[in-house]
Amino acid sequence: MNIKELTTPCFLLDLDTMEKNIERFQRIANxxxxxxxxxxxxxxSTEITRMQMEAGAAGVLTGTLDxxxxxxEKAGVKRVMLAYPVLGVANIKRVIELNKKAEVYIALDGIEGAREVSALLGEEEINYLIIFDSGLGRFGVSPEAAPSLVREIEELANLKFAGICTHTGQVYGVSGKEEVPGVIKAEVEATQRIVKNLEEAGFKPEIVATGTTPTFFEAVKSDLINASRPGNYVFFDAIQIALGAATVEECSLTVMATILSKPKSDLFILDCGSKCLGLDKGAxxxxxxxxxxxxxxxPELLMxxxxxxxxKVKITGKTDLKVGDRVEIIPNHSCSAANMTSYLTGHRGGEVERFIEVDIRGNSNKPKMI
Structure with missing residues (x-):
């Protein structure tokens, strides 16, 4: 089957391009x-996760317990980091059960959460990473406050200090790609400060993890950073292009749509909307x-x-497209777009090879009734 035979809207995944992205980032990390x-x-997607692990990933970072x-359970991953603190008895119990099956690293940025986890651990031991703020201003303690927090947590039972982590998401708020190096500089400098402060206090972080896709290429060169956690690189998107992290040719995920109407000389209507592309222009x-x-x-078309x-697509220049033609759209934010569908259509050169399930979206795991 050729992609021209597919109904629209549909989510296309260029397998050759995605595989090159996975190989490239793994090679640079190595x-x-x-x-x-x-x-x-x-x-x-558990299938894409397996591809990343087979390429050489040391483990994975997850945003949800699902x-x-x-x-x-499905991809055989043995090492998992949780990106955010997990609180609440039901959630913590799930983490404790998962820790019996894999090497789990929880993330902490306060003593309150640490106490709640410790109280439920019983005889179990779990690794933790301290989240530190490298400029985003979301989760995390300052590099200067980290040693005192670790001291407090070390008084609790069965929590094992394994290292530190940060996310430099502020890179997605810059006004131009020329500002990206400044974000990387802040990322590395904050990492240097927290490692220095912790070591002076007698704490040696085994894992020093940072990471976003746009900062990956330079931050990975730091001698201190030994774990990088990018995500968007498998697909890339229009935001990554604007930040200089990717080219159009490196974007593997597109939404294919049909031109339904031309109600005005400068306007097309397509059969894909916010439930395909999202209204997202970056978090x-x-x-x-x-x-x-x-x-x-x-380039003559503006979504x-x-x-x-x-x-609604504005026609800003001469175009040879007409009603009934199909176009491919690179989403602004591929993470949001991929979450809109249950499967991706994997193809090579336009020939459909297989369908890849997006099988771990929100609330994928229903609670068991007792």
Whole structure:
């Protein structure tokens, strides 16, 4: 089957391109003696997780407990980091059960959460990473406050200090790609400060983890950083292009849509809307993208507006497209777009090879009734 035979809208995944992205990031990590722990929230797929692990990933980073449980049970992953603190009795019990099946690293940035986890551990021991703030201003303690927090946690039972982690998501809020090096500088400098402070206090972090896709290429060169946790690199998207982290050719995920109407001389209507592409322009307010996606190969088209099921596309220059033609759209944010579908259509050169399930979206695991 050729992709031209597919109904629209549909989510296309260029397998050759994705495989090159996975191989490239793993190779760069290996060359810099850095472990790669891919963030799974981008694709939420156990099959793609297996591909990343087979390429050489040391473990995975997950945004949800569903992701963590699914990749351990379905993809055979043995080492899992949780990106955010997990609190609440029901949630912590799930983590404790998962820790019996895999090497789990929880993330902490306060003593309250640590106490709650410790109280439920019983005889179990679990690894923890201290989240530190490298400029995003979301989770995390300052590099200066980290030693006192570790001292407090070390008084609790069965919590084992394993290292530190940070996410430099502020890179997605820069006003131009020329500002990206400054974010990387802040990432590395904050890492240097926290490692120095912890070592002076007698704590040696085994894992020093940072990571976003745009900062990966330079931050991975740091002698201190030994674990990198990018996620978006498997697909890339219009935001990554704007930040200089990717080219159009490196974007493996697109949404294929049909031109349904041309109600005005300068307007097309497509059969894909916010329920395919999302209204997302980045979690941290980037102004670098124009419109709601990039029409591949057609710079004369601007994705001007999205309803739930259709898109308004402004024609800004001469085009040879007409009603009935199909176009491929690179999403602004591929992580959000991929979460809109249950499967991706994997193809090579336009020939469909297989369908890849997006099988660990939110609330994938229903609770068991007792």
């Amino acid at each position: 060359e810099n003696n850095t472990q790669l722990w891919p963030m799974l929230k981008t694709h939420k 992701e963590a449980e699914a990749v351990v 941290h307010g980037t102004s670098l993208t124009e419109g709601f996606g990039m029409v591949k190969g057609h 001007a507006g999205l309803s739930e099921e259709v898109a």
